[in-house]
Amino acid sequence: MQVRWLSAFLDFPADVFGSEVTFWRAISGSTVSPPRGDHREFASLEPFYGDPHLRVQRIDDGPGGVHLDIHTDDPHTATAEALALGATLVHDAGTHLTLRSPAGFVFCLVPWEGESKRSRPIRWPGDAISIIDQLCIDIPADGFDAEVGFWTRFTGWPTTPRSRPELIALRRDPAVTLGILLQRKQDVSHDDGPATAHLDIATNSVEDEVARHEDWGARAVEQFPHWTTMADPVGRLYCITSRNPRTGD
Structure with missing residues (x-):
């Protein structure tokens, strides 16, 4: 495929x-x-x-x-x-x-219906740049290795380790806007359910992007050195991450 x-x-x-x-x-x-x-x-x-x-x-x-x-x-x-x-x-x-x-x-x-033009990130007032460019699959720990194997073989895309051991990315295709990140769930209390997913936003300024989202009714849930977990107005979780908005890296 x-x-x-x-x-x-x-x-x-x-x-x-x-x-x-x-x-x-x-x-x-x-x-x-x-x-x-x-x-x-x-x-x-x-x-x-x-x-x-x-x-x-x-x-x-x-x-x-x-x-x-x-x-x-x-x-x-x-x-x-x-x-x-x-x-x-x-x-x-x-x-x-x-x-x-x-x-x-x-x-x-x-x-496939001919989609081929990768989206460009947007420069917002204040010079923050961002784009929703990654789908993160949240995987129960006991099925993580098998799931990584499935996605690498099925897509044909090799993996790229991230700085944290629970994160593995599939190599990004430069012609496709969306990338795939695989995350091993850390909360064992939720390991009995199926894998789910959330969206990640790449930005050059997490702080400015968080403020912009809060103006639209989102709220910050938890802050980490390189990303902030957000909840949209009805509680749907997503992440604002410090990554290059143009390359996804």
Whole structure:
């Protein structure tokens, strides 16, 4: 399988869909595409330059979350490869297929439609630069090694260790806006559930970016030397990280 493009899908419950789209549109500096789908439940967050890599979905059940869309030439062939590596099929919708990784993370295989222009980071007032450019998969410790093996073999992308032992990144494709980070969960009390995901923002000024997000109703949850964990207005967690917004490193 060749990964042509990656999209992070934000799944919002219907009762907070409007407010959540407003928040994520604002902090990403995007506009919102016209709705699509049988029930007008899908939309893209359109960047000022480049092809969309952030999309939103209104859901009827559950708290929502973040899932990954992998755009490829032949989703059905890619599905066979994923199943052989330990994934499970959740639903075959014909045009796209929903699967779970060995650790239970939900992802979709969808047809590539020519997406190729990487988004550019935005310079905000005060000279802070930022972009939402990374999906971090949070993996229970007992399934971490198997999950890392699955994603490296399935994508064909080698790993790049980070400064902390619980973090492993897949090598970033310079032609694709979104990168993938794999994180081993440190809280053993949450190790009995499936892998989940959150979004990471790269910025040259974490402090300025945190303040900007707080103006839109987010709150800082926990601060670390190189990133701050945030909660959006309805409590969805994400991170603002000190990384190069242009390269993701």
